[in-house]
Amino acid sequence: MELQYRESLPDQHAYFALFESTGWNREYGLTPEELHAAAGRSWFLLAVYRQGRLAGTGRVVSDGVLHALIVDVIVLPECQGTGIGTAILTRLIERCRAARIRDVQLFCARGKAPFYRRLGFTDRPADAPGMDFKGSPAPAAEAS
Numbered sequence: 001m002e003l004q005y006r007e008s009l010p011d012q013h014a015y016f017a018l019f020e021s022t023g024w025n026r027e028y029g030l031t032p033e034e035l036h037a038a039a040g041r042s043w044f045l046l047a048v049y050r051q052g053r054l055a056g057t058g059r060v061v062s063d064g065v066l067h068a069l070i071v072d073v074i075v076l077p078e079c080q081g082t083g084i085g086t087a088i089l090t091r092l093i094e095r096c097r098a099a100r101i102r103d104v105q106l107f108c109a110r111g112k113a114p115f116y117r118r119l120g121f122t123d124r125p126a127d128a129p130g131m132d133f134k135g136s137p138a139p140a141a142e143a144s
C-alpha cells in the first residue's frame with residue numbers, strides 16, 4: 001500500500017481523531033485547537049497518509065542542538081502492524097541525526113518498550129530514571 005509522507009501540519013480534525021484513538025486525551029483534556037497549536041510548535045512533524053487519509057504521525061520537540069524529545073508517535077488502529085510506526089520513527093531519528101542533536105529521548109507508553117528497543121532506544125538506568133512532575137508548582141516567593 002502506497003504511503004505519502006508530509007512534513008506539514010495535518011488537518012486539525014483528522015489529527016484530533018488520530019490523537020483521540022490513543023485514549024491519552026482522557027488525561028490531557030485537550031481541545032482540537034489546543035492540540036493543533038501544540039503540534040504547530042513542533043521542531044519537526046511528520047504525517048503519513050494512506051489513500052489520502054491520515055494514517056499516522058510523529059513529532060519532535062527540540063532546541064535543535066542539544067535536546068530532542070520524540071512525542072506523539074501514533075498510527076491509526078486499523079493501520080497498526082504494517083510498518084508505519086517504524087517508518088515514522090526511523091524518519092524522526094534521521095532528522096535528529098542530520099541536525100546532530102546530541103540527546104534524543106522519548107517517553108514510552110505502557111507496553112510499547114519493545115517497539116522502541118528494536119529501533120535502538122535503551123531503557124534509562126533505574127538510578128537515573130525519567131520523572132513526571134505531578135505536584136503543584138511552588139510560588140516564586142517560596143522557591144527563592
Ligand SMILES: CC(C)(COP(=O)(O)OP(=O)(O)OC[C@H]1O[C@@H](n2cnc3c(N)ncnc32)[C@H](O)[C@@H]1OP(=O)(O)O)[C@@H](O)C(=O)NCCC(=O)NCCS
Pocket residue numbers: 022072073074075076079080081082083084085086087107108109111112113114115
Ligand atoms: C506503537 C505504534 C506507534 C507502533 O506502530 P505500528 O505501525 O503498529 O508498528 P510497526 O508496524 O512499525 O511495528 C514494528 C514492529 O514493532 C512491533 N510492535 C509494535 N507495537 C508493539 C508493542 N506494543 N509491543 C511489542 N512489539 C510491538 C511489531 O510487532 C513489529 O515487529 P515485526 O516487524 O517484528 O513484526 C502503534 O501501535 C500506535 O500508534 N499505538 C498507539 C499509540 C502509542 O502507544 N504510541 C506510542 C507512544 S510512546
